[in-house]
Structure formats: C-alpha cells, structure tokens
Amino acid sequence: MKYQPVIGLEVHVQLKTDTKIFCGCSTQFGAEPNSQTCPVCLGLPGALPVLNKKVVEFAIKAGLSTNCSITPRSIFARKNYFYPDLPKGYQISQFEDPICQRGWLDIPVEGQENKRIGITRIHMEEDAGKLVHGELSGPGDGSGVDLNRACTPLLEVVSEPDLRSSDEAVIYLKQLHQIVTWLGICDGNMEEGSFRCDANVSVMPVGSDTLGTRAEIKNVNSFKFVKQAIEYEIQRQIDLIEDGGTIVQETRLFDPNSGTTRSMRSKEEAHDYRYFPDPDLVPLVISNEWVERSRQKLPELPGQRQQRFIDDLGLPRYDAEVLTASRALADYFEAGVAAGGNAKAVGNWIMGEITRALNDRGTSIETCPVTPVQLAQLLKLIDTGTISGKIAKTVFDEMWQSGKAPQTIVEEQGLLQVSDISAIESIINDIMAANAGQVEEYRGGKEKVFGFFVGQVMKASKGKANPTVVNELLLNKLKG
C-alpha cells in the first residue's frame, strides 16, 4: 500500500525583547543562573504579571506578515501542569481567542508555483525555566533549576496539517524563520533555542480522507534535524502499520545522534491542562487603529522584495532569492545598485567574491569592510575598461584589507588595464618569436594552441592587458 504523510508544525519563536513578557527582568542569554529573576518570574505568591507591550507589537507584526487576522479581544489562559522548571504550576499562554488567527504562507513546491500552507493560529506565551544537571547545578551531583528563561516571551505559530513531506516542512519552516528574523522580532538562533519546532506527523493510505493517528515530535532545533525526524517518523509509522500494529497518539523525542525518535509520554489532550482565563490579566483589546498603524510600519517582506528585484531590476529568480536571504544582504545589494552599479553585476559580486570572503573569515554582511558604494566604484572601473575583471579581484582583496577606494588602489599599484595596441603588439611579437614551434602548430590547424598564447600574453602583462584587444591582435598575427 502507498501512504501519504500528513504534517503540521508548531513553531516556538522566542521574541527579541529586552525584557520578559510579564516582568521587567532581562532576557539576555547565558547569564549566571537565576540572576535575571524577580518575584513574578520566580512564581512567588501574590506577585502580579504585567503584560509587555512590545510583545503584543511583535505578535501583531508576525500575524500581519503571515496573513493572519488580528483578534480584537484576545485573552490569556493558564495552562496547568507540573514540572520543576515551572514554579507557578501553570504557564501563562493563550487558548481560546489567541492574538492571531487564520493566516497562511505560500511556499514554492516542486512541480507547482506555490502551495498555500494554512496557519491556524499564533499565540503569545511565556517560556518555562530549565533544569541544569551536573556542575552548574550547585554543590553535589543533583540537578538545579535556572529560572532566567522563565517568563521569556514566545510566539507559538501553529500550522494546519497541510504539509505532505519533510521537504515541504523544511521549506515552510525556513520561510517562517526568514520572516521573523527579517522583522527583527527573533534572532533566529536555533542552537540557543530561539526558534524551535514540534512536528505532528501521521500517515494515511493514499486516497483516504481520514487522518491517521499522529505522533508529536518535540523540540527539534535545526532544519536538518526536522527533516531527519519527520522522515524517520513517517517510515516508523508505515512499518508499524504494515506489521499489523497500531499507531498510538504520543509525544516522541528526536535523538540527533541516532537520527531516530523514541516515545516520551502518551500525548496529552487540551483538557488535561485545564485551561482557564488568567484572572490576573485583563483581556487584551487591540483597536483597528493599532493594527493599521502596525501594518503601515511593516517593512517590505522578503517575498515582495524578491518580486521587485525580478520585476524592476531584471534579476533572475535564483539571484533574487539568494540576495534576499537576509534583510541586511538585500539592503547591501540595493545600496550597491543605488550607487550606480549594474544590478546583475552587483548581484554576481555579492554572491561570488563577497560571500566567499565573508565565509572565509566567518563573518556576515553587516560587518563587510567593503561598502556597497566602493563595490559600485569597482564595477565602474571594469565597465569603463580601466581595469580587467581579473585585476578587479586583486583590487577587491586590497579594498577588503585596507578599506581604500578602488581608484586609489589602481593608481597606487599601477594596475591600469593596458589597451594600447602597440604595447600589446610588442609583447605578442616577443612571445611568438620565443615559441615558434607553437606558432607552426597553430598555423597547421591546431587551434587549441590559441589559448596558450592568450595565457602567455596575459602573464607577460601581469594580467593588465585588455583581453579583448589581446584576442583580436593575436588572431590577426597568428594567421600570419
């Protein structure tokens, strides 16, 4: 039998606010355990939560960027469960009436232009603390609780079960990741857990319209692991069904070392949490004006910018996608074009030399020592024939090192391209005289030798001879 996987993702997006969602403590990562806490996030009796307005603003931005409706009156609920990293015995979340509802993202899928993935809801919630084991936990061998992370603001973005393969899941996840980092509401750091995802996976016979029982895989924190975890889980469920077994609804953990998932606990239902409206927090009322103000302030989103690069600047789709990988990269590109660079050439240099140089040095476009204006100046020197494309790479390296303008480097180092016919002719004469054998071969029909002569002339001119002139003159002279 053939099976159809059905996948939905719940993504936790940690918001990049300076302070926590219900108190004024810092959200900085990596501080001394329990140094960023107060009565509210420690869950001390009587301490009252106060909602951080920034969190609401970020949630609205996320909602509008994913085509959601913003709920005019949303409420916070208590999600009750026990765990040592949750001193209150409940997590403040949203259950009924979350802040954003009924959105979607269009993802590119093989064989079709776009596929629409529904977003059921986005809600705000607080993170729990975390358990630390071993050394950091204090004296003895026990475990400790670090509540620095408690009360850190999260958005949970819940998709419809519209994804049909691990590849689609990863494309969707990458798009969501791009949007929240682009908006500047999340740092996107998956290793530190700022962007992590739970995957609901089930399989059903192809052609069936009854969803299979699903398993939820918890806290997968890299794109690669998401793909691995989903693929393993799909195969595990198919094998189990084929062997006559039954899928049980459960929560499973992914083990990156073995690439497998294992059962953690039977899956709880919503009613197990005994959600009820938090009596310490009033309903959140968001006016139409507030939503419209936020909409006005939204930046041009990656998808829109890609389309503009294609329509207005004539870039191929591939280039437009690469150049909008981050907002900083897209800004750099546009600044280069604004400074007079040809769009395709600026794009090529960013995707080629600049990316290579950034990767070699393990740095990012934000700290690129060559400014977009300098890059445009360099391209102009190539366009006007002042330097060759090959020399331009030498000049670029020097710009990177010294920060000097390309024109200055060309003048200081005498790198001007030689287009003077008599100067190039004299080099060609010398080379032909020194390689009479090859001249004979060429004239005897071995045209491949031509490349050898071009190489020799360029070498003799230290790369400065104008390649077009060299080609023309060589052709003439070799014909004899």
Ligand SMILES: [Zn+2]
């Ligand atoms: Zn606090």
